Amino acid sequence: MAPTLPQAALAQDDSLKYRRSASPTKSGRAEKSPRSFGEKVQTAVRLRPFLNLELAKIAQWERRSEHSSYSCVEMKPDGHVTLHDPEKPNQPGRDFECTFAFDSSQPQSSQYADQSTIFEGVGADMVMHGTTGYNCCLVAYGQTGTGKTHTVHGDWQSHEHRGLLPRIAEGLFARLGKLAEGDTWRVRISYVEVYKDRLRDLLSGTRMEYESSPRSTKGALGGKGLEVRAHPEIGVFVENLQELPVESFRDVARHVARGERAKKIESTTMNNRSSRSHTIFSFKVEVRGTGHNSLSTMQVVDLAGRENEQTSECKDERFRELRFINRSLFELANCISALCDGNREHVPFRNSKLTMLLSDSLSSNSRTTLLATLTPSPTGFDENMLTCRFLESAGVGTRTTCSEVGEPVCHDGLEPLTLRLDEDSVMCYLPQLLESPSSATSCYTALAETLQRLLATVPAPPKDSSSENDRAQFYGSGSFGKGDFRFNPRWCLAGRALEDENLKEVLYLKERVEEETLRTLQGLPDECREVAHGLSEQAESLGSELEPFFNSVLVNFYLDGRAQIKWHADDENCYGPAERIVIGSVSLGAPRPFELRRTPRKGDGRNAQERRRIWLQPGSLLIMAGAMQAKWQHSLPADPTCSTPRINLTFRRIVGPRRRGEPEPSPADDQQRPKGERKQTAERAPAPTCGAGEERVVPQKEAGRVTTQPVANRFAAAEVARRLQDEIASLKPMVVEPNTPLADELTLRETLLRQFSLVWAEDGQDHEATDEVTLVQGACKQVASGLRTASETLARLEHTNHSASSALKQVGAKLSTLQRAIQAKGGVIHEAVSPATTARSEHSDGGHALRGPSGRGNAGRRLSEEKVAALKLLRLT
Numbered sequence: 038m039a040p041t042l043p044q045a046a047l048a049q050d051d052s053l054k055y056r057r058s059a060s061p062t063k064s065g066r067a068e069k070s071p072r073s074f075g076e077k078v079q080t081a082v083r084l085r086p087f088l089n090l091e092l093a094k095i096a097q098w099e100r101r102s103e104h105s106s107y108s109c110v111e112m113k114p115d116g117h118v119t120l121h122d123p124e125k126p127n128q129p130g131r132d133f134e135c136t137f138a139f140d141s142s143q144p145q146s147s148q149y150a151d152q153s154t155i156f157e158g159v160g161a162d163m164v165m166h167g168t169t170g171y172n173c174c175l176v177a178y179g180q181t182g183t184g185k186t187h188t189v190h191g192d193w194q195s196h197e198h199r200g201l202l203p204r205i206a207e208g209l210f211a212r213l214g215k216l217a218e219g220d221t222w223r224v225r226i227s228y229v230e231v232y233k234d235r236l237r238d239l240l241s242g243t244r245m246e247y248e249s250s251p252r253s254t255k256g257a258l259g260g261k262g263l264e265v266r267a268h269p270e271i272g273v274f275v276e277n278l279q280e281l282p283v284e285s286f287r288d289v290a291r292h293v294a295r296g297e298r299a300k301k302i303e304s305t306t307m308n309n310r311s312s313r314s315h316t317i318f319s320f321k322v323e324v325r326g327t328g329h330n331s332l333s334t335m336q337v338v339d340l341a342g343r344e345n346e347q348t349s350e351c352k353d354e355r356f357r358e359l360r361f362i363n364r365s366l367f368e369l370a371n372c373i374s375a376l377c378d379g380n381r382e383h384v385p386f387r388n389s390k391l392t393m394l395l396s397d398s399l400s401s402n403s404r405t406t407l408l409a410t411l412t413p414s415p416t417g418f419d420e421n422m423l424t425c426r427f428l429e430s431a432g433v434g435t436r437t438t439c440s441e442v443g444e445p446v447c448h449d450g451l452e453p454l455t456l457r458l459d460e461d462s463v464m465c466y467l468p469q470l471l472e473s474p475s476s477a478t479s480c481y482t483a484l485a486e487t488l489q490r491l492l493a494t495v496p497a498p499p500k501d502s503s504s505e506n507d508r509a510q511f512y513g514s515g516s517f518g519k520g521d522f523r524f525n526p527r528w529c530l531a532g533r534a535l536e537d538e539n540l541k542e543v544l545y546l547k548e549r550v551e552e553e554t555l556r557t558l559q560g561l562p563d564e565c566r567e568v569a570h571g572l573s574e575q576a577e578s579l580g581s582e583l584e585p586f587f588n589s590v591l592v593n594f595y596l597d598g599r600a601q602i603k604w605h606a607d608d609e610n611c612y613g614p615a616e617r618i619v620i621g622s623v624s625l626g627a628p629r630p631f632e633l634r635r636t637p638r639k640g641d642g643r644n645a646q647e648r649r650r651i652w653l654q655p656g657s658l659l660i661m662a663g664a665m666q667a668k669w670q671h672s673l674p675a676d677p678t679c680s681t682p683r684i685n686l687t688f689r690r691i692v693g694p695r696r697r698g699e700p701e702p703s704p705a706d707d708q709q710r711p712k713g714e715r716k717q718t719a720e721r722a723p724a725p726t727c728g729a730g731e732e733r734v735v736p737q738k739e740a741g742r743v744t745t746q747p748v749a750n751r752f753a754a755a756e757v758a759r760r761l762q763d764e765i766a767s768l769k770p771m772v773v774e775p776n777t778p779l780a781d782e783l784t785l786r787e788t789l790l791r792q793f794s795l796v797w798a799e800d801g802q803d804h805e806a807t808d809e810v811t812l813v814q815g816a817c818k819q820v821a822s823g824l825r826t827a828s829e830t831l832a833r834l835e836h837t838n839h840s841a842s843s844a845l846k847q848v849g850a851k852l853s854t855l856q857r858a859i860q861a862k863g864g865v866i867h868e869a870v871s872p873a874t875t876a877r878s879e880h881s882d883g884g885h886a887l888r889g890p891s892g893r894g895n896a897g898r899r900l901s902e903e904k905v906a907a908l909k910l911l912r913l914t
């Protein structure tokens with residue numbers, strides 16, 4: 038049965054097109070061409086049948102009639118695959134397109150793709166390319182137990198059940214046998230295993246054990262150490278790896294059988310013969326003929342299977358292996374993202390042995406096939422989604438990740454780490470803040486439950502995967518009073534009312550973080566303590582009973598690996614001088630990488646930056662101290678291999694608001710930053726701001742109790758506008774007739790939105806820095822009229838409507854900034870609607886309006902009770 042091919046692939050002889058685009062060099066190595074990665078990569082998906090264990094599970098569901106249809110994957114013609122979320126049976130499913138979609142789920146079906154179908158689809162081409170001087174590479178990728186090894190190897194002994202590799206070997210020798218008379222050929226093979234980021238030669242013939250040190254270059258006892266090297270002429274190679282000459286399929290089979298015995302295979306709950314290592318099998322094919330010589334490499338890669346670290350039942354050594362597997366797959370995904378992003382100069386191949394080994398195949402003009410394996414089991418839906426997204430990212434390639442340059446120093450061990458980043462910046466990492474991994478899990482579960490409950494009360498985020506969705510999707514901040522904690526969820530600037538929450542998990546974590554931060558900072562080596570000036574003094578105040586050291590926390594909720602936070606520093610003025618900010622960051626849920634780079638300076642080349650990466654484990658504590666926020670930036674990059682949520686809590690100390698007279702960063706300052714920096718910084722989830730527009734000096738003690746702070750920045754503006762727009766969009770279909778209550782509400786919200794746009798449009802301008810009093814006046818008038826309309830809107834909307842009142846609070850914050858700005862420039866604040874004035878009006882509770890120096894104001898306008906109430910509210914902020 039032929040594989041299902043998209044029309045595009047049928048329309049042309051793709052192999053011919055490929056051949057024309059790159060010619061083999063004299064040395065046989067294909068030249069680099071401008072061909073983009075997405076173009077030279079083909080993607081294939083193979084769906085395996087249900088396994089007995091899975092069928093048993095389905096039998097259980099059937100009894101409880103929970104599921105009406107079983108397979109979560111639908112294979113369609115033309116390379117289309119649809120994944121159905123078993124939890125949402127009424128939704129249409131998510132479509133993916135690839136070059137080949139092989140359906141091996143039902144052996145009886147006429148569509149059934151057996152081993153020979155797979156070879157015809159993706160293997161035969163490789164043989165053709167390999168014997169005509171082109172490099173090619175096939176990478177089998179997928180969740181553990183989905184059939185990668187079955188597809189790559191199958192049963193070598195059986196003609197019918199042989200997998201791709203034996204079929205490629207067969208095809209290769211068959212083709213070489215048909216070369217013209219006089220042509221000669223030579224084939225050498227190698228077989229290397231990457232286990233826990235260490236290499237082993239599977240053909241070396243010795244029964245090998247790994248050395249204990251992961252950094253050792255000696256991969257095996259009894260054999261020479263293997264190391265990946267890069268050579269400008271010959272490319273990437275493995276030093277000391279054997280390349281054995283072979284002349285027939287039988288030779289290859291014999292060597293592979295021996296290698297397979299040495300391979301790291303263990304039984305896990307997901308697969309009783311699970312590959313715990315990645316293996317790369319290479320054929321080097323040299324052909325010498327009259328008029329042409331060629332040399333090419335064909336690689337067949339059987340990756341170890343990805344598995345969810347949160348749900349995995351793997352323990353001890355199996356779990357440690359799993360972490361290495363997932364990390365290296367993350368690096369592979371990162372490289373593929375970088376390759377797809379045509380603008381990226383650097384691909385982070387050096388971050389793992391696996392990616393280094395594949396770098397030539399992926400980056401030179403080699404033909405790459407990514408073959409992903411899927412399970413039909415509904416329990417595998419999430420993992421299938423990740424697998425398909427991985428393929429999609431290779432095909433579409435718009436994702437950007439942040440680990441593009443430099444050589445990060447990685448830390449993913451379990452031992453504590455203290456890094457003196459430079460003369461006065463220190464970072465300490467404790468992989469386990471809580472007593473045990475299980476207490477981290479239960480803390481995560483409890484907190485996640487509350488956050489999910491809060492999320493359920495606000496509008497869902499937009500479905501698209503636009504850049505808006507690319508950062509932490511939910512955040513909140515809170516502060517600590519005496520023995521309690523108030524949390525303000527902030528996913529909901531224009532959403533429904535949310536009760537403040539006293540999250541006891543946060544209180545508990547805070548106690549642990551303070552204790553550990555104190556201990557860690559006091560225990561720093563002298564030279565670190567001294568250079569990180571202010572640390573000892575700060576550490577002392579940690580012990581004070583009167584005042585907690587950390588008086589605020591920012592909570593980020595990352596739904597899955599797509600949510601990310603781009604490069605930034607937590608250097609808002611409210612934390613005090615950037616040279617001495619201490620932040621304690623707790624991670625719960627999915628492990629994610631965290632990256633550091635020096636704050637870019639003007640003129641820095643893209644590769645100039647020093648970088649670090651550490652993996653933040655669930656239950657870990659990262660302390661950033663000294664001048665770190667002044668000299669370094671951090672980011673939490675997207676992780677295409679992560680499907681589960683993560684919660685991060687950064688405990689901070691707010692020491693006061695933006696200092697008096699200090700201007701907001703002007704667009705001119707912004708221009709000094711390297712390109713690309715501005716947008717990223719603006720887009721990050723805001724820290725618990727102390728009110729960018731607010732100048733009231735908050736006494737230190739009071740700072741701990743400030744719970745609601747206006748978020749006066751462009752991010753918030755965009756967010757408000759977007760939320761309102763979303764709401765309007767969701768209301769529109771419901772409005773059947775004009776003059777209905779819903780239609781009225783819609784109109785009101787639209788008005789509110791317009792007002793916001795006006796108000797916030799001003800936000801990018803630096804009112805304080807300019808001498809243009811008129812500018813301030815203009816803005817002031819806008820705000821006043823925005824306030825008026827918003828108040829009227831509030832009056833007509835439900836009194837308790839949180840969206841309107843929180844929106845008003847922000848308008849209010851803006852208003853008071855402008856009031857002060859006008860005063861500073863000699864303008865006149867006209868308390869036009871003083872209590873005395875309003876006493877003459879029907880609703881005489883007081884209120885005020887604002888006038889610019891021109892004297893034209895809103896005096897005398899009657900204010901409704903609601904508006905007055907709203908204004909009172911505003912004055913509290």
Ligand SMILES: Nc1ncnc2c1ncn2[C@@H]1O[C@H](COP(=O)(O)OP(=O)(O)OP(=O)(O)O)[C@@H](O)[C@H]1O
Nearest residue numbers: 085141181182183184185186187308311312341342
């Ligand atoms: N297409 C298929 N037809 C029949 N059985 C299959 C198919 N694919 C996989 N299987 C069976 O599923 C089980 C798991 O397959 P396999 O070991 O190849 O998975 P894997 O993806 O390599 O797993 P890991 O990553 O853990 O090594 C095996 O018992 C295998 O025989």
Ligand SMILES: O=C(O)CCC(=O)C(=O)O
Nearest residue numbers: 591593602607673685687
């Ligand atoms: O999630 C993290 O680990 C980092 C969060 C962060 O940097 C921030 O919120 O400022």
Ligand SMILES: [Fe+2]
Nearest residue numbers: 605606607671
């Ligand atoms: Fe941060």
